[in-house]
Amino acid sequence: MDTRRSTPVRHNTIPPEACSTDLRRRLLRESPFFADLTGGDIDRVNARFNDVGYEPGRAIIREGDPATRLGIVAAGVVKLFNYGDSGNLVLIDVLGPGDHFGSIAGFGPDTYQESAQASDLVCALQIDASVFRTLLETIPAIAVRAVEVLSNRLRLSHELVRQLGAHNAESRVAYVLKRLATRFGRSWEHMTLIDVSLSREEIAAMAGIQTETCSRILSAMRRDGIVEAGRGWVAVRDPARLE
Amino acid sequence: MDTRRSTPVRHNTIPPEACSTDLRRRLLRESPFFADLTGGDIDRVNARFNDVGYEPGRAIIREGDPATRLGIVAAGVVKLFNYGDSGNLVLIDVLGPGDHFGSIAGFGPDTYQESAQASDLVCALQIDASVFRTLLETIPAIAVRAVEVLSNRLRLSHELVRQLGAHNAESRVAYVLKRLATRFGRSWEHMTLIDVSLSREEIAAMAGIQTETCSRILSAMRRDGIVEAGRGWVAVRDPARLE
DNA sequence: CGCTGCCTTGATCTTCTTCAAAACGTGTGG
């Protein structure tokens, strides 16, 4: 019964071929930041962005680099992370299409506080932070949307803080899985497959625990029929029992 | 040498008598949200706010209540908290003048995710979330400022996540103290007194640890001359050695 | 002056980390 899947079933999202041409326009219009804009404004904004493709594993921004750009994920998955005092990985967040990273508007510290790495093949739209700030100031609709995006992100972050405070490795892993399933879930064989390649180490780094502990917990959940998991992937079988 | 102060030296901030009249105008102008506004706009904004005073211990918003208002701390200290699965306290943040709480703009979930309680005598300016949203949309400068405020808060929240992930009770307490000292520090007897009344339980709840563990750690820090502490208060003597 | 609640300290126990080794998947090159 415990047929551990031998192959991580998960489509390595491949943006057809980067995100060039006017596909960008559509992406921008769908991005939370610019959803309210009229056609003309979209064009104005579009002109200010450039798109960059990254192969899996490539660093997009690096902790400590001067914080000069704002990026928006157009396609693929980006991991936001850094390293704790003792060199241990901390995975702060996993980003999908529409999510932003980097410096919002030239506010705050002048260097990035975290690194961003492409997990998939990623296409990211990027803009100079000061240029974005000018856009904010000249097109009010963008600023209003930015407020919405940020307050949502802040709420999620508070939720994460709350959960990390409720110490207990198992419930933290459960929370991480629930969150990932909501954000990146794809229906697959009567389960919700988390459609992102995540190692045990990375899941552990999101829950603030150790790799081995994470592995043990996932094994137990698999035994109990709550999840299905293999090398680099997890699927949620019984969301209700994730507490 | 270990003369543990018998009286928590800390001035219980008392707003002269609430925050009425046009003192409000000044407060609004100093608040991060409205710093850029012209006189006329300040008046427009001012008219939409009302001020409410709270005695120490009073609940300002309660987790689960319909999220209809945005509040800004004008004077005093507000604690943002809720309770984990097992009924344990989680102190998400401590707010001072200029900080906001509640619903930013009618976005997000329709109930508050956390409770807010007055620690001091508090004066809070409050506005209906939908009214605030209208202000955002009609006065672009507010939206731009809101973006700045939110991105700062988000950055701080990410920093907290990072710190909670870097597991080790002592360094987490150190981080909490450093953060509080920066935000609420007042120079006192060659030390930095954290000018907020915080019990051991509350400090523990910010670091995600247990009350007793927190007490032990603070005792050790006191032994090492890093901090001075008493009932309900902590002062940092040697910030450098807080790692 | 004694009550109440916060803080401290000790002892024990649970949980998670750490160290170690084996099993398994995956991609590689023959």
Place this chain on the structure above:
DNA sequence: CCACACGTTTTGAAGAAGATCAAGGCAGCG
């Protein structure tokens, strides 16, 4: 296509860190 080698995952056992239980001390207050 198969076998090998590498990195990930799993599992075990020992150890440490922190939680929990319990009791005593101290401050503030009626």
